[in-house]
Amino acid sequence: MTRLRHRPALDVRVEIRGELPREDAEYVRARALATATALGPDTHALRLRLTRMSSPDRWLSRPALAQADVELEDAGPVRVQLATGTARESVDLVLGTLAGRVVRLREQGDIGFAATYESAYRPQFVDRPLAGRRIARHKTVVLAVRTPRQAAHELLVLDRRFHLFTDAETGRDGLVHRCPLSGAVEQHAVGGAAVPRLHLAEAARRLWLTGRPFLGYTEPGGDRLRVLYRRYDGHYGLIEPVSDGRIGAGTLSARD
Structure with a gap:
């Protein structure tokens, strides 16, 4: 008798802060689910948070801030936070970066200094007195x-x-x-x-x-x-x- 091991349903949660067109919101949710599925069977949960930042003086060039967290069975939690000018670009970038770091973590046991160095996609601080x-x-x-x-x-x-x-x-x-x-x-x-x-x-x-x-x-x-x-x-x-x-x-x- 062969017993089948069923994989539990993926826990994928998406939080959107700020106004976002419906088609963009659907795109964000679909990308999160696709990424969680592609990361493999030892992926327990993925959280994606997209925030539309606002600045009093409107100077922000990267107002779309995306943060992705994934929980892996053996490697534990992995997190990435990046920002670009548009919601779709930020989500694609943060999920792609997350997937790359997960691969390196599984294969080499770390993600290296270069992968986490300050980049052109670091979120910007809103300036306040x-x-x-x-x-x-x-x-x-x-x-x-x-x-x-x-x-x-x-x-x-x-x-x-x-x-x-x-x-x-x-x-x-x-x-x-x-x-x-x-x-x-x-x-x-x-x-x-x-x-x-x-x-x-x-x-x-x-x-x-x-x-x-x-x-x-x-x-x-x-x-x-x-x-x-x-x-x-x-x-x-x-x-x-x-x-x-x-x-x-x-x-x-x-x-x-």
Whole structure:
């Protein structure tokens, strides 16, 4: 007797933020389903989010921001975020890039620095004066225990500018991030010279003055590494590590 193993239905979800013609919306959904199917039987879920960015001064040249996340059975999550001038172009680019990274991850175990270096398709920041910026998202997290090497791998696979973790050797909060010029990954930890002690208002002002995408810092008297970062809508996001008992405290409903 032969038993057939049925593949569970693909979990494909598409979120569209902003106005989009019906035919474009149908195209986006069809491309997401086709990509998830083509990625193979160990693909559990795919999420595609398309956002039409708007700027007060209308200067954005890449207003269509697409983000794709896929969950693989063996390799775990993979994420790509890119932007172009049109919805269809952004979706094609982000899904094609995602598929390419999945192939490399399966074949070589990593996606390499070159694949994640800053490109001409990086999303643009909406420019706002300091007085007009606010903390649009405050996220509290329990940090995963990782070696710096593991944290760097997750940073690249998840297509992030920075990644917080608990160092498996020291037990301290750690931060890995990509350098904007070289694309290389650097590491910082609580107590290091690169991590200043600042109040939140001071951190926001420093971030505004330097124009950097994020700032890792600790509060005066504190010992947890926080990250204040620029959101693409021009506001700020704040990530604060907490212990298990405090998870969820202070989290806002706003999403990146």
